[in-house]
Amino acid sequence: MKFQAPKGVSEYLPGRSVGFDHVRNTLTAAALSAGYQLAELPVFEDTELFARGVGETTDVVTKEMYTFEDRGGRSITLRPEGTAGVMRAVIEHGLDRGQLPVKLWYTGAFFRAERPQAGRYRQFYQLGVEAIGLNDPEIDAEVIAVADRGLKTLGLKDYRLEITSLGDAPSRLAHRVDLDVFISKMDLDDATRAKAAVNPLRLFDDKREVVKSQMSQAPLLIDYLSEESQLHFSRVTSLLDSYGIEYVRNTSLVRGLDYYTGTTFEFVHEKLGAQSAIGGGGRYDGLMRQLGGADLSGIGFGMGLDRILLACEAEGLELLDPDGLDxxxxxxxxxxxxxxxxxxxxxxxxxxxxxxxxxxxxxxxxxxxxxxxxxxxxxxxxxxxxxxxxxxxxxxxxxxxxxxxxxxxxxxxxxx
RNA sequence: GUGGGCGUAGCUCAGCUGGUAGAGCACUCGGUUGUGGUCCGAGAUGUCGCGGGUUCGAGCCCCGUCGCUCACCCCA
The missing domain is CATH 3.40.50.800 (Anticodon-binding domain)
Structure with a gap:
């Protein structure tokens, strides 16, 4: 019997491991540059944490989690993303009781039982930060700038930052009413209609031409933002302008995790094929409360280390080993x-x-x-x-x- | 979960209408008794992904299976 690695996992051996380490260290340095502190967390958690945190109806929860029962009969899940675990730790240890915001960074392996593809693995690596406790546009800009600084320090050029605001709860409610009406008049197959019933925003992300052409007329969430949300978002973009960080507004940007509100963003690399998002994140207003904590807002990002390494290789960047032999x-x-x-x-x-x-x-x-x-x-x-x-x-x-x-x-x- | 392509030496790949496996790179040794990168020579390396079938005979044809890969879906 010849052993093989489990299907779809990424692993880094001499030749590429130096580059991987360089990517991770560079992003770590960016997080440290802004005062984020390390949170080293378990790779498995109570299944319910992800179900409630990520969202019961998301694909991540309904069909991509590695869930098993441990010897004590508890339902355990290998973490599919980082934010829920960080929030759990913050609530459990009362980290939000001191000064705010709480600024944490983490890195490690994450797990999703998807069909492997270029840049998509069942075990993959992320580095993320979370700034919890204040809903300050300056923090939004800081989080985005940290990610961007990491990518720029690596020397990456062929990527773009896409950004939008998903607004607050009243904004989204108003939009959804009109969007549901619009979708009900569309010509859709049953599966797509079912998808829309769960989260109509998903249709904005559909790559099929039949859907795209119809959706081009759909009402956009950005037009429904409350005044408060508008002000917050325009302040964030003004800050990015002043930092010299380029971005494009993508009013149909949708993310697969349900907890996002307000400022939402994604870094997209142009040379990667279908799995082109090298990182992303956003603000999450209700998440902490949803998980049993105080009603505090937070914002963070997750950067995909595997994809960023692929992006560096696609751009032909030299990833040198600073700790070579003397x-x-x-x-x-x-x-x-x-x-x-x-x-x-x-x-x-x-x-x-x-x-x-x-x-x-x-x-x-x-x-x-x-x-x-x-x-x-x-x-x-x-x-x-x-x-x-x-x-x-x-x-x-x-x-x-x-x-x-x-x-x-x-x-x-x-x-x- | 759905669909396409592909699995031959450590790596990249060739292998004709089925006749019993090759190249380049890398590796080892030597040319040059103690100084690398170039050049020249020699050598070693394979259950041809795995299992079954057809055949006198299968790397090649058929079926299954595992894996890789690309796209859908979804996302880092």
Missing amino acids: LFVIALGSEAKFVAAGLVNSLRNDGFNVDMSYGDRALKGAMKAADKSGARFSLVVGEDEVTSGQISIKEMETGESHAMTISTIADFLDSF
Whole structure:
């Protein structure tokens, strides 16, 4: 029996794992730049948390969750998204009792039992932030700017920020009345009509031409915003303007999680195929209360690390490893190998990244290994070096060598 | 869940109307008794995804299955 990874999971091995780590670290740095603090949360939660948080009628809940019963008979679900778990932790530990907003970031694996596709996996990685407790347009702009800063720091260019406002409850109620009337007059198949009955906004996202052409005349939620919602949204866009962050208004932007209200956004990459959303998020007014907490608003985003890596690769960005090897040591002969191992261990204790050749490789092969390791310097240790203590460190890129004694290697490496 | 394409060496792929498996890259060794990237030479590597069927004979045809992939759906 030959084992294979479970269907549809993403995994990153040498070659791509450095790029993945770089993406994650860059987005982490963006979150830290704005004062977000780490929340390390479980990957599974009470099933009910997601049912109530994400929305009972969403596809995510009705057909994409990994749900199972644990040994105590509890219904457990692998987290399909991050916000519900963060809210649970905030409520459970009373994090909202101090100063607001509570600003948290998280990263890790998420799970949805979907049919795999380009950029869509059953286990995938996200990094997200949540700012909870205040309904301040400056926070909306900050959250969007953090995500955008992360993408720009990576060097991404071929993406766009789409943004809209889903308004507050009164706005949406007024719109829905008119939208339902409009949809009732449309020519639709049964499945689509059923979908519309659950959430009519979904029809704005339909890719079929028959639906798209009819929906082009549909009433838009953006035209129903209350004055308060309008003011909030225009302030957010003004802030983005002042930050120099470009965006396009997408009045038919719809998201698959039910909890979004007000400011809602999505980052879309142009070179990714059908699964082109590399991240998205928005404000959620009723979520915390819905989950048994105080009636506080919040806003956050989730960025898809797998898709962002794909986007970087599609743009041909170089994702370098900042923590590569400083030195690669080649030992010739048993005695030299013993000495070299001690030297390597001691340099590692001093904080350098060092590797050495193992086995009994010929010098040529060992040099090749040094080359492939990506180390900045190489060093050959043989009988002569062991007895004299004199060595010569070679700079791999230039081929230049530097003579010194073994005891001064650390000082030499430090000077670079 | 629905539909299309594809599974051959570690990777990318070739393999004719069915006749018993190949290339390039990567890897190892040597040319150059202790200095990589170039060049030259040699070598090693496969249950041809898996199971069944047709056939004297299957990598090739048929069925099933698993996986990958692309799109729908949905979303990160």
